[in-house]
Amino acid sequence: MPAADIRTEEPDPADSPTAADTGPGLEGPPTDGASDRSAVRSLLRLWPYVRPVRVRLFSAAGVAIVASCIGLVIPLVLKWLVDGPVADRDPAGVWLGGLLILALGIAEAALFGFRRWLVARPLAGVEAAMRASLYRRLQRLPVAFHDRWASGQLLSRGTTDLQLIRMFLAFPLTFLVVNGTTIAVGCAVLLAQEWTLGLVLLAPVIPLVALCSAFERRFFGAARRAQDQVGDLTTVVEEAVLGIRIVKGFGRHRSQAQAFRRLTHQLRGTELHKARLLAGIWALIMTLPELAIGAALVLGTVQVADGDLSAGTLVAFLSTAMALRWPVESIGFLLAMCNEAATAADRYFEVMDEPAADAADRKAAAAGPGAPVPAQRNGSAQAPQSPPAADGIRFAGVVFRHPDAGPDTAPVLDGVDLHVRSGETLALVGATGSGKTTLTALVPRLYEPTAGRISLDGRDITGLPRDELRELVAVAFEEPTLFSATAGENVLMGSYEAEEHDLLRALDIAQADFVHQLPDGHRTEVGEQGLSLSGGQRQRLALARAIVGRPRFLVLDDPLSALDVHTEALVEAALRRVLATTTALVVAHRPSTVLLADRVALLSGGRVAAVGTHDELLHGSAEYRALMAGVTEEKTGNADTGTDAGASAHGDEGEQR
Numbered sequence: 144m145p146a147a148d149i150r151t152e153e154p155d156p157a158d159s160p161t162a163a164d165t166g167p168g169l170e171g172p173p174t175d176g177a178s179d180r181s182a183v184r185s186l187l188r189l190w191p192y193v194r195p196v197r198v199r200l201f202s203a204a205g206v207a208i209v210a211s212c213i214g215l216v217i218p219l220v221l222k223w224l225v226d227g228p229v230a231d232r233d234p235a236g237v238w239l240g241g242l243l244i245l246a247l248g249i250a251e252a253a254l255f256g257f258r259r260w261l262v263a264r265p266l267a268g269v270e271a272a273m274r275a276s277l278y279r280r281l282q283r284l285p286v287a288f289h290d291r292w293a294s295g296q297l298l299s300r301g302t303t304d305l306q307l308i309r310m311f312l313a314f315p316l317t318f319l320v321v322n323g324t325t326i327a328v329g330c331a332v333l334l335a336q337e338w339t340l341g342l343v344l345l346a347p348v349i350p351l352v353a354l355c356s357a358f359e360r361r362f363f364g365a366a367r368r369a370q371d372q373v374g375d376l377t378t379v380v381e382e383a384v385l386g387i388r389i390v391k392g393f394g395r396h397r398s399q400a401q402a403f404r405r406l407t408h409q410l411r412g413t414e415l416h417k418a419r420l421l422a423g424i425w426a427l428i429m430t431l432p433e434l435a436i437g438a439a440l441v442l443g444t445v446q447v448a449d450g451d452l453s454a455g456t457l458v459a460f461l462s463t464a465m466a467l468r469w470p471v472e473s474i475g476f477l478l479a480m481c482n483e484a485a486t487a488a489d490r491y492f493e494v495m496d497e498p499a500a501d502a503a504d505r506k507a508a509a510a511g512p513g514a515p516v517p518a519q520r521n522g523s524a525q526a527p528q529s530p531p532a533a534d535g536i537r538f539a540g541v542v543f544r545h546p547d548a549g550p551d552t553a554p555v556l557d558g559v560d561l562h563v564r565s566g567e568t569l570a571l572v573g574a575t576g577s578g579k580t581t582l583t584a585l586v587p588r589l590y591e592p593t594a595g596r597i598s599l600d601g602r603d604i605t606g607l608p609r610d611e612l613r614e615l616v617a618v619a620f621e622e623p624t625l626f627s628a629t630a631g632e633n634v635l636m637g638s639y640e641a642e643e644h645d646l647l648r649a650l651d652i653a654q655a656d657f658v659h660q661l662p663d664g665h666r667t668e669v670g671e672q673g674l675s676l677s678g679g680q681r682q683r684l685a686l687a688r689a690i691v692g693r694p695r696f697l698v699l700d701d702p703l704s705a706l707d708v709h710t711e712a713l714v715e716a717a718l719r720r721v722l723a724t725t726t727a728l729v730v731a732h733r734p735s736t737v738l739l740a741d742r743v744a745l746l747s748g749g750r751v752a753a754v755g756t757h758d759e760l761l762h763g764s765a766e767y768r769a770l771m772a773g774v775t776e777e778k779t780g781n782a783d784t785g786t787d788a789g790a791s792a793h794g795d796e797g798e799q800r
Contacts, residue, residue: 182359182485186316188492189308192273196265203261204317210254211325211470215332217247218462222336226455262313270309277301277491283499286589287546295378296371300494303373304487311484315477322470322477329467336460337452340439344464347431351474358424359478365417366479367486372410379403385672417479424475432471436464500588500609533565534601535726536586536696541595543581554593555581557749565600568727570737570757572770573746579730580621582746583698586728587616599696614639617694621701621730623685625673630658631665633673633684638692645691652717653687654710655680679706683714690721697727703736715739734771743767 193200220243228236281289281297334341383390383399390399443460446452538561544554555578563569571579584590585597588604597604604612617637625633634649635641641649646665650658657680661667673681686702703711715735722739731737737757745753745760745767753764760767 182363182482185485185488185492186311186481189312189488192269192276193312195272196269199261199265200312200317203258204320206254206261207258207317207321208324210251210258211321212328213247213251213254214466215325215329215463217244218332218459218466220244220247221462222455222459224455225458226453230455258317262317266309266312269312270305273308273491274301274305277305277494280495280497280499284494284497285500285591286584288497291547293374293378295376295381296374297494298381299370299374299377300487300490304370304490307370307480307483307487308491311480311487315480315484318473319477319481322473325470326467329463329470332463333460336456336463337443337446340443340446340460343439343442344432344435347435351428351431351471354424354427355474355478358420358475359482362417362420362479363482363486365413365420366483367489369410369413369417370483370486370490372406372413376403376406376410379406388674421475421479424478425472428475429472432468436461436468439464534598535565535567536563536728537561537596537598537601538582538585539596539598541582541585541597542593543578543585543590544593553749555749556585556592559595559746559749559751561744561751561754563726563728565726566724567742568722568729568740570729570731570740570743571746572731572737572743572767574770577746578749579746580700583618583700583728583730586696586698587613587618614692615694616696616698617689617692618698619686619689619700619702621704623673623681625669625676625681625684627671628668629663629666630661630669630684633669634665634687634691637688637690641691645693646687649687649691652690652714652721653683654714654717655683655687658684679710682706683710686714686718694725697721697725699727699729701730701732701736704732711735737771745770 220240224237224240227233228240277300330341330345333344379399379402383403390396440461443452443457447454447457538559541556541559542554543556544552548554559578559582561569571582573579581590585592586599586604588609599607599612599615607615626636631646634646634655637649638645650656650665658665658667669675669684673684676684682702682704683706686699689697689699689702703714706714712735715738718739727740729736729740731740731743734757737743740757742754743757743760744751745764747766753760753767755763761771
């Protein structure tokens, strides 16, 4: 199978969508924290991914607790050592005590090392599983979602955020439990040794809890801001790399560098704010226990001098208190890491919560073959009907308005009724912004119509599983996209079952014979976005990808716009053989492309203004004559203006999308 074959897989059980919490944007969701926001609730959503490795994770926590408690045994050995062999001047007992302390230290170190071994591999697997789920979700989300989200925000969620989550599972999650248990056991030991000194050491607990609560609230906002800013920075870097030719061609490297510096300074400021918060809480967490230890030392010394307390007990008490310093002092940065992981989980599930484009298809499939077909947005559910054979493509009352368009914005498509007969090639012609590209994008369900119905051979496309629909329909876009793979792999992405001879046939029809002159033929890597090829070569490979699988329906969005006149004529001659065996919808801007079609549909103002043969429209439509002649007439200008006004929120998106 080609290495570049990008396909969706069945989702994990944890991959089911729920309601999205926040909307996207370049700056991300608000960072001041919702009133009902809970780090614990956010982190608990990771459980479906952690469940498969729960045994090793719980075992690692248990091992770490045992290791930490071993550390609390050492002060008890010291008490015996001071009150016994040292007081009795027994060298053999001192050596025995020393060896026992050494053995306990080695056991503690070995157990902590064993804990790390237990969690390293499974947690790497958790990160990989979450990244795979995110990738599958991104592939299944509708195109409208990707139109709204900056790619850098998505990349940062799949890299930086998942690394934060893995670090949380490997360290803070375990040590919050371990250190909490250690503190509880240690406090019990302290109270058992000398309850008055124990109460002195426990005095800072209440102010520390209040400080940690305030710190958590403030740190969450800073952590969320920083992660969103990392996403913005990733977007700028990605755009600068992909658009390097534009940047260099227009000499915009200074302005790009300024934008990059501005974002890095913002991120630096946010990180410094986080560091100040962490430094403040850490200073307080370290200072208050130290003051308590100092007070306990003074009080304990007085008790030893008065004979109320043995020297060994005081040594053991202070040793236990010192052993608890690290668990207490670590609370600050453990809370910080937990909040960063919680915000990373929030950002991750913002994407995972978005409903997949095929969610309705899965529900219909789960309901069984007799279940009703999902309704159109303006209609009611209808039972699947026995489709008439060879009916072609039908558009019935199709309306489309971009999801983010204002309520007063005119739709890009407004009641389109059109029939492409089976085996026919229909050309779509219209001014810029008239909705040609949008109409073609509705056929493979890259977008969903706001209202109306589209059917293929009598079958409503909303009742077809997307996999089946996209096996029936092949598309070639005006601006071709190639992947970092070989030329042959890029072409074979157009069909699951295509073989070598299908590849060669498609290359021949698309006049992509240049592939055979590449260093390794069709096994030559074409590089990211195929930038090692010319625009015409990329377009021919995209056309070959559309026809390699011999599709039942073919949708071509001005597929020959980047070709020279000579190559265009050759491609058209070969393409006629393909069009003769399929039902095709072709967006056309030039008369040569229009002549490939049996009939022509003129779009104007989001509606079908006229349908007929090329000659019929030349004689019967002044607007069509102007388009074909390249003349800007007042009537055409008015129609175009009306169309653009109808898509004012999107500019020429009706054409670009």
